[in-house]
Amino acid sequence: MALAQRMVGGIALSLLASSALAQIVNINALTTTPVTLSLDAGAYRVLPINSAGGGLYDAWLAWDVVNCSDPQGCAATAPTTVMGWINRYAITSSEIAAASAGGLPLAPVSSAPTLPASPYSHFLVSGSTRRVVVWDGYVYPTSGPAFAAADVATFTLASASSVVFSHLDPLVTDNEGGMSLRVERLPACPGDADFNGVVNFTDLTILLEAWGTDEAAADFNGDGLVNFADLNSLLDAWGQVCG
Incomplete structure (x- = not known):
């Protein structure tokens, strides 16, 4: 899996690159x-x-x-x-x-x-x-x-x-x-951009990094563009655990 590393608040985050999966x-x-x-x-x-x-x-x-x-x-x-x-x-x-x-x-x-x-x-x-x-x-x-x-x-x-x-x-x-x-x-549930089964700060960071692109991991509604609709899906699912 192709990954790109980012540092946010001192935490290393693995962000899915567009070629992942x-x-x-x-x-x-x-x-x-x-x-x-x-x-x-x-x-x-x-x-x-x-x-x-x-x-x-x-x-x-x-x-x-x-x-x-x-x-x-x-x-x-x-x-x-x-x-x-x-x-x-x-x-x-x-x-x-x-x-x-x-x-x-x-x-x-x-x-x-x-x-x-x-x-x-x-x-x-x-x-x-x-x-x-x-x-x-x-x-x-x-x-x-x-x-x-x-x-x-x-x-x-x-x-x-x-x-x-x-x-x-x-x-x-x-x-x-x-x-x-x-x-x-696509993630098992909308909002789980890092595929780890829970929707949290890491997923929000991935979405913001992918804003305006066609990154599948953050394109929760599958329309080909990461935007406010996907942000709303993530916020609606915040804190949820999914399989």
């Missing part, structure tokens, strides 16, 4: 082969990244033509009438018990939404299938704005499991790009 997933849109990770039970955050964050991709194109010209994005349709770069990715495991996208919880559904839908993100539970699909429901003229609009996701595994990350496109011959994701373990 993280794995990078690169989903290649030119192949149907997904990426599989073996993960322990617990909560995880999935953060879209680009080359600046250590990834290979920033977004992907599912067609060999782009007809969306609006940099703010064009609503995707079914059947397809507008084409462009997209930020969709999927997380699949039989052990997913809960999920969120864009900072909002996803209620289980038995079928995918109908396009146009913004956001399109959903938590599909059908038979033995448990899949979180994360997508804002838009296509973009270039990969840059598609990446900028990509949503952060969280999911919770009820038990240790293989977790599959994919783009869900069965036809890849005209595809381009891919999605890069940073998968990070």
Whole structure:
């Protein structure tokens, strides 16, 4: 685990660096082969990244033509009438018990939404299938704005499991790009930034050191930014012991 040391009030504190407990997933849109990770039970955050964050991709194109010209994005349709770069990715495991996208919880559904839908993100539970699909429901003229609009996701595994990350496109011959994701373990309970089972001064210090960044250990609501919402979560949990 990568750690950064700080001295506060004469006490040495081990602060989680942004790379701690993280794995990078690169989903290649030119192949149907997904990426599989073996993960322990617990909560995880999935953060879209680009080359600046250590990834290979920033977004992907599912067609060999782009007809969306609006940099703010064009609503995707079914059947397809507008084409462009997209930020969709999927997380699949039989052990997913809960999920969120864009900072909002996803209620289980038995079928995918109908396009146009913004956001399109959903938590599909059908038979033995448990899949979180994360997508804002838009296509973009270039990969840059598609990446900028990509949503952060969280999911919770009820038990240790293989977790599959994919783009869900069965036809890849005209595809381009891919999605890069940073998968990070979240504290067992909001506020426990140092993973020691109690919410206290050390956790507050870690949060303040991480203020304004995307540090997963202090991003208690999983929205990709350490801010006042996370501070409120920590203060609400102050003094609590969690497993």
